[in-house]
Amino acid sequence: MSNLEASYKLILIELRKIAEFENMYFKPIKPKLSDIELISLMILAEFKSIDSEHQLFRDIKGFEIASRIERSVYNRRKRKLFPFMEEIRMKMVEKFNEFETFFVVDSMPLEVCKISRSSRSKICKETDYAIPNKGFCASQNLHFYGYKLHAVCSINGVFQSFDLSPASVHDIHYLQDIKMQLSDCVILADKGYLSSTIQLDLFKEVNIQLETPKRKNQKDYKPQFYPFKKYRKRIETLFSQLCDQFMIRRNYAKTFQGYKTRILTKITTLTTIQYLNRFVFNRNINKLKINLVG
Template identity: 65%
Template sequence: MNNLNANYERILEVLQKISKEQLLDYQRRRPKLSDLELICLSLTAEFMGIDSENDLFRKLPVIIASKIDRSVYNRRRRKLVGYMDDIRLRLASHFNEFEDYFIVDSMPLEVCKLSRSSRSRVCKEDAYAFPDKGYCASQGSNYYGYKLHAVCSIKGVFQSVDLSPASVHDVNYLKDIKAQMGDCTLIGDRGYLSAEIQLNLFETCNIKLNTPMRSNQKDYKKQPYIFRKKRKRIETLFSQLCDQFMIRRNYAKSFRGFKTRILSKIAALTTIQYINKFIFDRNINNIKISII
């Protein structure tokens, strides 16, 4: 895992199979480091746990470092975030194309400590993307920042991800899923319990939402054991994002930079899963492993 250049070459080999080199239009001249190579460099850094751009450029081989400046790398990386997510979806489609069961959940992403929230200017350049105060039931604490909503398959591959202010309730994310998925069973926790949303999902796109019932509900039935067991898969993925990919560590000052960091980490996770499956034929969720 310590050989940055070898890891870079491995990931680039995968990305070149599914995407072209230049993704943006350049009016004057094409950059020395192609768009796909820049995305590859970003994913390699996330896989190796290099979360600081200064640290990354100190470790870069001369042949790569000579092609791009650090500030240019930062600007281009933010412009390419949409293409990076498209690449992630193409990789995920190799796992999820015929999947019928998915799991939905959310996790808190703290921008700064709650005591500093009133004077913090982080991620406040656009009014629509202001962070907010929210409550995390699993941790039993309040926090200031955003909420990562995600849907993953039973195998453990992310299909859909989104960010919202921390105060937005989990159930609102289900309204966006209708445009992305259909004809499947969606397993969630009690945060997604809503008879109205459940009926709407089934009628509009044939999504069967399965959540645990509250014990005092009429006609109470316990959620099947297999669903309760499989629901832990997404919690394991969140733990991997927190551990190896350090998703809760934030160096960004703008919302675009914050979003780019989050999506880069998720795209890197999906890329390593693809390499595990289709190059080495091993367990896709062994993330702390050599890909050389």
């Protein structure tokens, strides 16, 4: 058995323990490859940094699963499984973050094409509420066309939640969504999230303490508590891993449904490897560039 096939079977065994059903939505004809097997294949592809479906089906040629699904069907079913994949991811996250009280929030730019092509690009423009636009990333001094990935992770490095917004949306607006997802905790953020109004609103409504470093020209300035500065780097490391190993900035999708499915698959894969590291192999959860089987 090849390393690729053995890794697939290990992922499938663990996902079957988490998921309630093999097939997650109604189909008139029962498929040869179940939904949970399809999700395991998607996670395997991202873990092995196989970012092309053509390459994936070439690599699994000869495997038992290869004859049970076609490439075009794989793509359509992949998009339909978006809500069920997020449900599986959240079940894994709950085992990590059930008693977590410290989280980190940040955003990163996701370019869908170069700014010079933006006026004639048709990528992700089929839905009015999610049309990409131009934005600016201050930390990278970068003008870009596309989306922002907003995310909250624990200080141990497990993504709690994430969302996509057009590039022009300011980071601070994501804090309004956090109110619906978290409560009774401390959230660490950078200077881009400075807002005394929102800070007070979060504390009054859901007892979230927003900790942001003050600017040097502000009244009552004092350096941020050093461990908080250290914890904030955890989400930057996760973003770097998404860019490097999971190639999150490389885009082949043409529709927003396909684009957000690609992003979710990469984040779910990262969480799955962390889950296997902790609950199967009992090792450091953030060692992602490893072989799952010997």
